[in-house]
Amino acid sequence: MSEQAKEQTLAEQAPDNYECRVCGYVYEPGKGDNNGNVSPGTLFTDLSNDWRCPICGARKTQFDNVGASDAPSGFQENLQFGLGVNTLTPRQKNVLIFGCLALGFLFFLSLYGLQ
Numbered sequence: 001m002s003e004q005a006k007e008q009t010l011a012e013q014a015p016d017n018y019e020c021r022v023c024g025y026v027y028e029p030g031k032g033d034n035n036g037n038v039s040p041g042t043l044f045t046d047l048s049n050d051w052r053c054p055i056c057g058a059r060k061t062q063f064d065n066v067g068a069s070d071a072p073s074g075f076q077e078n079l080q081f082g083l084g085v086n087t088l089t090p091r092q093k094n095v096l097i098f099g100c101l102a103l104g105f106l107f108f109l110s111l112y113g114l115q
């Protein structure tokens with residue numbers, strides 16, 4: 001590491017995750033790779049060049065940097081968060097939204113019933 005590394009924020013220092021473009025497996029440095037004899041804390045860039053994806057066997061060159069999991073950056077990984085809402089189809093979202101509205105309306109009506 002160079003001098004430059006010391007001036008990075010904590011978020012920037014968080015190790016980057018790498019996602020397999022072939023199968024979607026995400027290598028997390030904090031977990032390592034049990035199957036590949038990689039101990040937790042090993043950076044993806046420190047993996048040996050003959051390391052393969054434990055799921056599909058893809059080479060390191062088939063992996064994309066998807067950023068640190070706890071850093072605010074990284075748009076690609078956001079797709080997997082939000083309790084899966086981001087991956088819903090527009091129709092599913094409508095059902096969810098209007099379902100909540102209907103529930104809220106019923107709740108509102110029930111307040112009148114109290115008086």
Ligand SMILES: [Zn+2]
Pocket residue numbers: 020021022023024025053054055056057058
């Ligand atoms: Zn893979």
